[in-house]
Amino acid sequence: MRAFSFERASEPAQAAARAAEVPGAKFIAGGTNLLDLMKLEIETPVHLIDVSATGLDRISSTAGGGLRIGAMVTNTDLAADATVRRDYGVLTRALMAGASGQLRNKATTAGNLLQRTRCPYFYDTAMPCNKRVPGAGCAALGKGAFSRQLGIIGTSDTCIATHPSDMAVALRVLDAEVETTTPSGASRTIPLDEFYRLPGDTPEIETALMPGEIITAVTLPPPIGGRQSYHKVRDRASYAFALVSVALIEREDGTGRVALGGVAPEPWRRPQAEAALPDGANAVMSRLLDGATPTEENAFKITLAERTLAAMLAEG
Amino acid sequence: MSPPIRFEMRRRTFLVGSASAIVAANIPWRANAQPTSLVGPDNSTVTLVVNGEARGLAIDNRTTLLDALREHLHLTGTKKGCDHGQCGACTVSVNGERINSCLSLAVMHEGDEVTTIEGLGTPQQLDPMQQAFVDHDGFQCGYCTPGQICSAKAVLQEIRDNVPSHVTRDLTATIEASDEEIRERMSGNICRCGAYANILEAIHQASGAQV
Ligand SMILES: Cc1cc2nc3c(=O)[nH]c(=O)nc-3n(C[C@H](O)[C@H](O)[C@H](O)COP(=O)(O)OP(=O)(O)OC[C@H]3O[C@@H](n4cnc5c(N)ncnc54)[C@H](O)[C@@H]3O)c2cc1C
Numbered sequence: 051m052r053a054f055s056f057e058r059a060s061e062p063a064q065a066a067a068r069a070a071e072v073p074g075a076k077f078i079a080g081g082t083n084l085l086d087l088m089k090l091e092i093e094t095p096v097h098l099i100d101v102s103a104t105g106l107d108r109i110s111s112t113a114g115g116g117l118r119i120g121a122m123v124t125n126t127d128l129a130a131d132a133t134v135r136r137d138y139g140v141l142t143r144a145l146m147a148g149a150s151g152q153l154r155n156k157a158t159t160a161g162n163l164l165q166r167t168r169c170p171y172f173y174d175t176a177m178p179c180n181k182r183v184p185g186a187g188c189a190a191l192g193k194g195a196f197s198r199q200l201g202i203i204g205t206s207d208t209c210i211a212t213h214p215s216d217m218a219v220a221l222r223v224l225d226a227e228v229e230t231t232t233p234s235g236a237s238r239t240i241p242l243d244e245f246y247r248l249p250g251d252t253p254e255i256e257t258a259l260m261p262g263e264i265i266t267a268v269t270l271p272p273p274i275g276g277r278q279s280y281h282k283v284r285d286r287a288s289y290a291f292a293l294v295s296v297a298l299i300e301r302e303d304g305t306g307r308v309a310l311g312g313v314a315p316e317p318w319r320r321p322q323a324e325a326a327l328p329d330g331a332n333a334v335m336s337r338l339l340d341g342a343t344p345t346e347e348n349a350f351k352i353t354l355a356e357r358t359l360a361a362m363l364a365e366g
Numbered sequence: 367m368s369p370p371i372r373f374e375m376r377r378r379t380f381l382v383g384s385a386s387a388i389v390a391a392n393i394p395w396r397a398n399a400q401p402t403s404l405v406g407p408d409n410s411t412v413t414l415v416v417n418g419e420a421r422g423l424a425i426d427n428r429t430t431l432l433d434a435l436r437e438h439l440h441l442t443g444t445k446k447g448c449d450h451g452q453c454g455a456c457t458v459s460v461n462g463e464r465i466n467s468c469l470s471l472a473v474m475h476e477g478d479e480v481t482t483i484e485g486l487g488t489p490q491q492l493d494p495m496q497q498a499f500v501d502h503d504g505f506q507c508g509y510c511t512p513g514q515i516c517s518a519k520a521v522l523q524e525i526r527d528n529v530p531s532h533v534t535r536d537l538t539a540t541i542e543a544s545d546e547e548i549r550e551r552m553s554g555n556i557c558r559c560g561a562y563a564n565i566l567e568a569i570h571q572a573s574g575a576q577v
């Protein structure tokens with residue numbers, strides 16, 4: 051790990067201003083992703099700004115009947131919240147499908163959204179990776195590469211990594227928005243469907259955040275009801291990242307919403323695919339995954355996604 | 367027959383071929399990441415309340431809570447398995463919640479109450495969870511055991527607090543300490559010796575002792 055200096059921020063605007071002022075500074079929240087990457091020198095901040103005590107650890111209702119989730123609310127506290135369990139069940143389900151009890155006690159809402167990919171070549175500094183070193187090449191697309199876990203849609207010729215978060219898939223299906231404070235002290239609201247950037251030629255740019263911008267909260271619109279579920283398929287029953295996951299909200303009349311995890315650089319949702327829900331899983335997936343570009347190792351994810359959704363619909 | 371989903375197999379596209387190219391490509395990244403100087407000192411002082419006792423430390427900012435406990439306070443009961451959050455051997459309780467001490471910076475724990483395996487019981491008077499692990503042979507080599515025990519105690523508390531898990535069916539009902547619930551909640555603690563069946567029995571015994 052590289053040496054770094056350290057400071058504690060007591061409020062978000064101050065943290066954002068400092069982050070913009072100090073070159074090479076980064077925020078740290080739970081630390082469960084950033085520290086992991088710093089140990090491997092994939093992340094090399096020279097200054098850490100601890101934002102865990104910035105007063106952003108509360109869940110409250112919004113004037114419009116929705117929910118505001120502070121950026122520093124832990125994954126455990128969010129999943130266990132009575133309102134979330136009752137009105138946004140898909141979020142509790144997705145959170146509890148991720149990581150372990152110990153990690154969820156530290157992982158925060160903002161940190162979870164900004165966790166970086168689990169592509170094995172991103173983690174291996176001896177291998178070329180465009181996300182880690184722009185222009186270096188992509189080891190995942192090399193001959194004999196292991197791409198089983200990687201993306202099948204929304205990817206590009208420069209990067210086929212997925213976004214690993216379970217929580218983000220549920221937030222996407224719930225139409226969440228991200229609230230931020232910029233270094234100049236202004237507030238911004240970014241809908242989650244505009245928050246992540248597809249890789250294109252610049253896989254190192256992952257979100258719409260500007261340098262120094264701090265996430266202060268995630269907001270949810272009023273509850274939409276319906277039967278809410280999250281099904282995650284992985285290589286072991288617990289404590290593993292998704293091969294494919296499906297967040298589903300089904301209403302009585304057969305309409306609803308679907309988003310996928312484990313397949314793309316962002317939680318994958320397309321409204322035109324949801325319109326086909328009354329026609330079943332194949333109809334949905336032929337729209338949601340239309341034009342997918344899997345590798346030979348991960349083409350199975352297409353079938354897996356379809357069958358996972360079919361099983362979930364059959365339970366209803 | 368349902369219509370097929372249209373897709374096109376991605377071609378193997380581009381890879382930097384030689385090792386020298388990889389090394390060269392790494393240079394700009396290293397150069398960019400290396401600024402002229404740090405903003406402040408690269409070390410700090412912090413006070414942790416470990417097993418009830420306030421302990422002041424002067425440490426490099428990079429020191430994890432795990433290394434602070436083991437290398438600075440010589441509390442070697444807490445183990446380092448992977449150092450990357452993947453095994454649970456380093457599990458300790460901080461302010462009443464279990465965490466992986468390997469993925470947390472000691473400087474971020476000013477004033478925090480840390481309980482390690484050394485703080486749970488004494489050889490003469492074991493904690494009920496420690497006694498249960500002994501009674502049920504909940505270990506073989508014992509390397510994962512301090513983490514398993516710290517985690518297990520927190521698991522029972524989390525169930526009492528009605529925190530849901532991945533296997534909880536009804537999110538609004540009271541949660542029972544069933545086999546399924548305990549196994550899922552203990553999945554963050556890997557045991558290379560595979561003592562899982564006995565660990566489960568031990569946790570049941572301790573759970574019964576507490577009600
Ligand atoms: C072994 C293991 C298994 C895991 N399994 C899963 C899994 O199955 N599913 C899953 O979804 N996740 C999984 N995770 C990932 C885990 O969910 C993330 O590590 C965690 O959510 C990150 O949150 P944090 O608060 O610790 O973030 P940190 O590590 O503190 O920060 C992550 C990033 O967010 C930035 N950041 C933090 N707060 C802010 C803010 N307020 N504004 C702007 N930027 C900010 C930091 O600068 C950093 O870049 C796993 C992790 C491990 C180690």
Ligand code: SF4
Binds near residue numbers: 172188210
């Ligand atoms: S898929 Fe993306 S993250 Fe993985 S090696 Fe290629 S560029 Fe890097």
Ligand code: FES
Binds near residue numbers: 453457
């Ligand atoms: S040493 Fe911390 S989880 Fe393995």
Ligand code: FES
Binds near residue numbers: 505506507556559
């Ligand atoms: S007893 Fe040996 S690793 Fe668990």
